[in-house]
Amino acid sequence: MPPKKNPLNLNPLQLRTLTLLQELARLENKPAEDEVGGFQITALPHAHGNHFHLGHSVVAAKDATGLQNDAVWTILERKGIVKRTPGAAILTATGVEYDTGLRDQILHQSNH
Template sequence: MNKKKIKINSLQKRTLALFQELAKHPETGNFNAETGEATVAFLPRPHGDHVHIGDYVVSARDASGFTNEKVWVALERKGLIRSGYPLQVTLTAEGLAYDTGLLGELEHSDH
């Protein structure tokens, strides 16, 4: 069976990619091997014009989906997350596996 790719817009895609990155780190994410899901209970706040996410520095603009409830609602409707807006997000197995193609665009931090 050929599974159809879920379509999401660019802001939703950036936000999901950042959620995926946060889910990878024990300081911000908690992976549940039983369900294949990961909960992110800490969303970093921007300082200045950027925000630190794992080993990356991301522009505050690119992280604007963290405070946009409509983005969370859309990702939840598509089955990629379960929203606990604005405090936490659980990425479904589908959300963790979704290839946003954006991680190469993030900048590594040197501070």
């Protein structure tokens, strides 16, 4: 039997938020000290107009509303995907490895 596509039953907003957190962790590349396989995220992007930049990608602001939504963070924390700490968030190994299937849909390549 093939693995379930969304085993933690994350809703679309949670999946989009996790996709962005994965990209932030990849870009910052700061392994978490007390979380094996986890990465520290120290800054969240801010939109200018209707988009923001993550590395060489452009993300529509509408795809990032979960980054500022405490309920989304609470669910991701409850499911073991993220841990909030003062001044940072830790994307756990579970969060790093989770396949949201959305990376190519919300991270658009930019030339500027």
